[in-house]
Amino acid sequence: MRVLPLLMLFGCASSLISAETLKAYTEEFAPFNYTQQGQYLGLANQILDRISQSSGLQFERESLPWLRASNENQAHPNSLLYTTVRTPQREKQYLWVGPYDDCDVVFIKLKNRSDIQINSLKDAEKYTAGAARGAAASQILASMGYNMARLDTRSPEEARTVRMLYAKRFDLSAGMLIPHVYSAKQQRYDASQLTAAYTITKTGGCFFAFNPQVNPNLYQRFNTAFEQLRSSGELDKIRRQYLGNDIKSSNKAKP
Known part of the structure; x- marks a missing residue:
């Protein structure tokens, strides 16, 4: 006869946990x-x-x-x-x-790419760029009138975009510098080679x-x-x- 009260007690406890989750x-x-x-x-x-x-x-x-x-x-x-x-x-x-x-969104390049000079968003369209699919960077660039045909968003995660940057498949990567630096270190690239080439927007x-x-x-x-x-x-x-x-x-x- 005590089974029902116990079940009710456990049910109440479960509801409380759910309400706090x-x-x-x-x-x-x-x-x-x-x-x-x-x-x-x-x-x-x-x-x-x-x-x-x-x-x-x-x-x-x-x-x-x-x-x-x-x-x-x-x-x-x-x-x-x-x-x-x-x-x-x-x-x-x-x-x-x-x-x-702060998470400012920037275009990132390798420091040895002295040929890349960007003074405006229009300048950036001269170069190939990448960003993770669905990332804020691509949404922001689209809203600013950037030529999205110049932005490769096929990478499901930023780690792949970083690899493409070091392989020079991309001239630029769009996103936040801190995660790019961390991803480069994790993949054993020289993270000191990453630098912000142009601030897309202060978020x-x-x-x-x-x-x-x-x-x-x-x-x-x-x-x-x-x-x-x-x-x-x-x-x-x-x-x-x-x-x-x-x-x-x-x-x-x-x-």
Whole structure:
């Protein structure tokens, strides 16, 4: 006769756990977020770990190719997508928490390519360029009137774009410098050869992007925990582990 009460108890416990859980969709985008031997690592994942500790929220994480991750986020109201670059094109698609980095979008070249000189976006069209499929860089370039026929977006991940740059299959790669440097190191290229050739745009920064139909209470708890990390200085301490000491303070007002 005690079976039914026990089942009810377990059912209630399961409901409570579910109510505290957010699905968190991400991609392999080191050093911000990546997986290794089943563990979720990187700057953004460490921030999520700290938010979980301080807020009691649980995160059901899944690393997928970017377009699949984005689609899953749209399909599940209580979910977030990271690392997401905040752009005018994406502004109304999400609720935002961040930023945890500036994440300016640039054209990147090899330092020994002194023949590449760019003073305007039109100049950049003289060269072959690559960007990961679905990445913010390609969306931004399209919105700015860049000739998209000059941009190869067949690479599903940025690591391949970096390989193509070093192989000189591309003259330029469009994206953020820090992930390019990290990817180059991981693939045993000389990362010191990478340099920003031209700033495409200064973005709103790198954020956690929530489905706009997320439970408001869960969103608010997450945002409050993030702001506590920022105001205490702990966010900058986490960032220095990945980006070095020469960083701008993240203790600034939210956009």
